[in-house]
Amino acid sequence: MSSSSPRLTARYFIETPNDLAKAAATLAGEQSSGTFVEVPGETAELKQRFAARVESIKPLDTSPTPAIPTGRPTPPNAVYRRAEVAVSWSLENFGHNLPTLVSTVQGNLYELAQFSGLKLIDLDFPAEFSARFRGPQFGIPGCRRLTNVPAGRPLIGTIIKPSIGMSPDTTAELVRTLVEAGIDFIKDDELMANPPHSPFDARVDAIMRVINAHADRTGKKVMYAFNVSDEIDAMQRHYEKIVRSGGTCAMISLNSVGLSASKKICDLGQLAIHGHRNGWGMLNRHPLLGIEYPAYQKLWRLAGVDQLHVNGIANKFWESDDSVVRSIQSCLAAEPLNKPLLPVVSSGQWGGQAPETWRRTQTTDLLYMAGGGIMAHPNGPAAGVHALREWWEAAVSGLTYDQCLAQRPNLALSAQKFAK
Ligand SMILES: O=C(O)[C@H](O)COP(=O)(O)O
Ligand SMILES: [Mg+2]
Structure with missing residues (x-):
């Protein structure tokens, strides 16, 4: 040089x-x-x-x-x-x-x-x-392929809730309900990694038994993002456990784990990497301190993350819709590497935000996730999954929020429960 x-x-x-x-x-x-x-x-x-x-x-x-x-x-x-x-x-x-x-x-x-x-x-x-960085190994096409979700609709996902406190077997029973309801993606919460009440290996065993059996029966393997966040040796052990068990995804709390350690896990290249940005508020909430998302996502894209959180429209946090839309657009932009990231829309979502998300972004290249918005559906988590799918179907057909409710009677219950 x-x-x-x-x-x-x-x-x-x-x-x-x-x-x-x-x-x-x-x-x-x-x-x-x-x-x-x-x-x-x-x-x-x-x-x-x-x-x-x-x-x-x-x-x-x-x-x-x-x-x-x-x-x-x-x-x-x-x-x-x-x-x-x-x-x-x-x-x-x-x-x-x-x-x-x-x-x-x-x-x-x-x-x-x-x-x-x-x-x-x-x-x-x-x-x-x-050019020296491989970037996302799976990205949007790889995540669609692994979950068998065709272009034209978002991947529908959830976060296990309660985040902590459930045993591996209880968690696996909830996973059974969710996969049978047709969900595409499930993840551990960022608070759940390898605690004594739900040891990582036991949780992977219990959950992958359900997911693999479902895949054998139906041909659809639900993507489960197991939270590997830990010290490097432990993360590598957790990662290998997921691979051996037939899993397809590992989750990292990026800001806690750090750039080099996260890249080390991404470099292993066998699993899609779900990047959770918890801690983001500390980096961004002040208008004149920290980093904006367009710069932030580029660093993690170079590190090799495939999916990255962007918050969500009408979310439970402080962030404005404009900022969420800009983050989605940043993930979907070509550069760097001409390998877009899959934007993870999550935080206080329940389906009712789908029409506005679609109107403002005109994309279905999203992982759209609801934790409370699925688990707390008045008719149970399976109905929550169905509602999310239906909200998106209706949104992509061009219906406004009010039209969705008028034309899709099934959606009334979720609106009654979650709309503010
Ligand atoms: O990890 C996440 O994305 C949050 O826990 C979202 O949970 P919620 O859908 O219940 O807001
Ligand atoms: Mg969470």
Whole structure:
């Protein structure tokens, strides 16, 4: 590589009490060859090759108060300036090292006192960088193939609820009800991994007995995402247990497990990987701190995750519908790697959100999941599965929410129970 090496570009939303150009230059310096003071080794030649470059600064609005604490007193009449800035780095700085790339674009810069707000909006990877990563091994076509779900409808899924507390046998009985009702996908909750009351291996044995028997009878193998999240050796053991038992999917709590350990599991390549983003609020909820989903999903796509959570329309959390729609579009976008992720729509879903989800995204390339929205259906979980399927059928036929209820009498019960 040389000074003409391809460059990675990151876009940030920043806020600073200082001059915008000066603040951006501090960010670029601190995250490449510079520090708080000039050091003798930072020669012109070294800088030319390794210094991060401020590519653009687009001034936005101002604020009289800082978005986040700066650790410095607020001067009288302070003005906090906001801007979108683009900064680029040569691939020479980090090679194909994903964690170090993250430390470069998402490391100490969040701690600089010069900023009263900083959010990573998006990343633009040069093809030379992405090409070193395999990315999703199964992706949307692979997940459809494994579950036998043709294009034209979403994969319908659920989360075992109660999340914790049930024995493997009780869980397997619930799985029996769900697979017999025609569900496509089931997963452990992120709170359920390998606790004493439901040891991982015993749970896999009990559940896969049901799923394999159903597959032998009907030809349909329901995808169960067993939560392998743990230390690396244990995750590998759990993974192998799923493979030996005929399972097709492993789930990882991405933010808890971390990028390299998650990639290690993705690299094994035999199971579809369900990426759960619990902890997302900590990374994104503040408008001027953290990371936006378009950048976040690219990192996990490079790591090799196949399915990634996006929240859901009219969800139980804080996130707006606009943000959910944008996340779905990010997963479905071609780049990087020309391998879209399967967006996992989950959080307070019960089917009634299907018409709006369809209207706003015009896609059925979704894993649409309801935990409470299936388990708590007034006629039981099997009826919950049927209702979800029917809501989606009606939504894709172009019916609005009200038309769905008027034309599909079966849907009334779920609306009575769950609509707010
Ligand atoms: O892990 C998840 O996706 C959540 O537990 C969703 O559960 P809910 O459908 O009951 O909101
Ligand atoms: Mg959960």
